Amino acid sequence: MRTPWAVAVVLFAFMLLHQTDKLLLGPLATEIMNTFHIGEDLMGLASTAALLVGLFLYPMWGYLADRFARPALIALASFIWGATTWLSAVAPTYPLFLITRASTGIDDNAYPGLYSLISDYFGPALRSRIYGFLQMTGPVGYLMGVGLALGLKDLIGWRAIYLITGALGVLMAFVIWRTVREVPRGRSEPELAALAEVPAYRFNLAEVRALLRKSTFLFLVTQGFFGVFPWNVISFWFFRYLERERGYSNAQIFAVMASAVVMMSLGYLAGGAMGDWLFRRTLRGRLIVAMTGVLAGAVLLAITMSVPPSAFGAFWGMVILTAFAIPLAAPNVLATVFDISPPEIRSSAQALESFIEGSGASLAPFLTGLLAVRTSLHTAILTICVGAWLLCGVLFALAIASAPRDILALRAELRTRALQAVSPGGQPG
Numbered sequence: 001m002r003t004p005w006a007v008a009v010v011l012f013a014f015m016l017l018h019q020t021d022k023l024l025l026g027p028l029a030t031e032i033m034n035t036f037h038i039g040e041d042l043m044g045l046a047s048t049a050a051l052l053v054g055l056f057l058y059p060m061w062g063y064l065a066d067r068f069a070r071p072a073l074i075a076l077a078s079f080i081w082g083a084t085t086w087l088s089a090v091a092p093t094y095p096l097f098l099i100t101r102a103s104t105g106i107d108d109n110a111y112p113g114l115y116s117l118i119s120d121y122f123g124p125a126l127r128s129r130i131y132g133f134l135q136m137t138g139p140v141g142y143l144m145g146v147g148l149a150l151g152l153k154d155l156i157g158w159r160a161i162y163l164i165t166g167a168l169g170v171l172m173a174f175v176i177w178r179t180v181r182e183v184p185r186g187r188s189e190p191e192l193a194a195l196a197e198v199p200a201y202r203f204n205l206a207e208v209r210a211l212l213r214k215s216t217f218l219f220l221v222t223q224g225f226f227g228v229f230p231w232n233v234i235s236f237w238f239f240r241y242l243e244r245e246r247g248y249s250n251a252q253i254f255a256v257m258a259s260a261v262v263m264m265s266l267g268y269l270a271g272g273a274m275g276d277w278l279f280r281r282t283l284r285g286r287l288i289v290a291m292t293g294v295l296a297g298a299v300l301l302a303i304t305m306s307v308p309p310s311a312f313g314a315f316w317g318m319v320i321l322t323a324f325a326i327p328l329a330a331p332n333v334l335a336t337v338f339d340i341s342p343p344e345i346r347s348s349a350q351a352l353e354s355f356i357e358g359s360g361a362s363l364a365p366f367l368t369g370l371l372a373v374r375t376s377l378h379t380a381i382l383t384i385c386v387g388a389w390l391l392c393g394v395l396f397a398l399a400i401a402s403a404p405r406d407i408l409a410l411r412a413e414l415r416t417r418a419l420q421a422v423s424p425g426g427q428p429g
Helices: 004-023 029-036 040-067 070-089 094-106 111-121 124-135 137-152 157-179 205-212 215-245 250-279 285-306 312-328 330-339 343-361 364-374 377-422
Strands: none
Touching: 004 070, 004 111, 004 124, 004 137, 004 157, 029 040, 029 094, 029 157, 029 215, 040 070, 040 094, 040 111, 040 215, 040 343, 040 364, 070 094, 070 111, 070 157, 111 124, 111 330, 111 343, 124 137, 124 250, 124 330, 137 157, 137 215, 137 250, 137 312, 205 215, 205 343, 215 250, 215 285, 215 312, 215 330, 215 343, 215 364, 215 377, 250 285, 250 312, 250 330, 285 312, 285 330, 285 377, 312 330, 330 343, 330 377, 364 377
């Protein structure tokens, strides 16, 4: 399968089912807590453990994806997802559940190879949009997780739900292995488009070091450290917040979460489309959209959380507005990382960015649980999310100033490579 959109659809299905499994832990938190007789702090630790395992394996997945066939690695990650989910489903005690749930993090961060592969199917003009399409799997997967939890937890129990999602992981491994094919790295770059054959550039540690000296990359990874806090906090704890502190019924919770997911999905698509549109007019365009998104998210969430529980309609409406703003930044950050990274290190570049993001985000559920025990989930969610987004707004402003220089530097490097490839004696790097 080499048609770009056909590949995108298969990888979208993989990400959607994987995110559903990964994000089920929050909607099933109360049932799991009751099974093992634990509190919010130990439940938060189970999520943090998986995030930490995934965090430390990010560099490995990025390096492997820059060295070896990316489709095979994605298929392997899908199989690991299925197997480790099965193990967590049958754990009889909390310590064993904690260990097996931590093992589910092994595959969680195999996405650098996936995004790198997609960048070689789709050129720069479409990247924010295609990444927005793929990143829709986060909120849609959460909605599917909420639906599974509400619909099946009382009927078959949380363990059987995980057995089902684990089976889907094994199935997707087979589908990816049979249908998705590798393509040359850098094939979609305009500077290399005229070449009859794209040179096989290999992973180069010197290029990674050069990337770490680019101001735009440093600003983006620093904001990423704080920027993923809110998503992890909301995805893990918001269901319980609506259930316990606002006292909403299952029907009300599902209405709020379903509408939020629809708006977040539209936000990913809109953020990608706006980023691509503004990028064609200014090289700062993608990051302008990203900064707008995080600042709007901070303001709107503060207003949302101030609405009293009795005013369900007003709260619901503010959740819808906030949900649209939250994802505007995500596709544009990823596209910008690839705008400044050579094709042969893009998996490693995204892995480095996500490693730094995850080093902060992995602590988010646990820290929120600790703060909630001492105050409330309302205070914990509001403090962590709004504070993180305001700081990200400042860091995006700094990245906006440096982005054009770093983007133009990469384009000049790719033009030099194209000239070397068509010149006598020209060699790939």
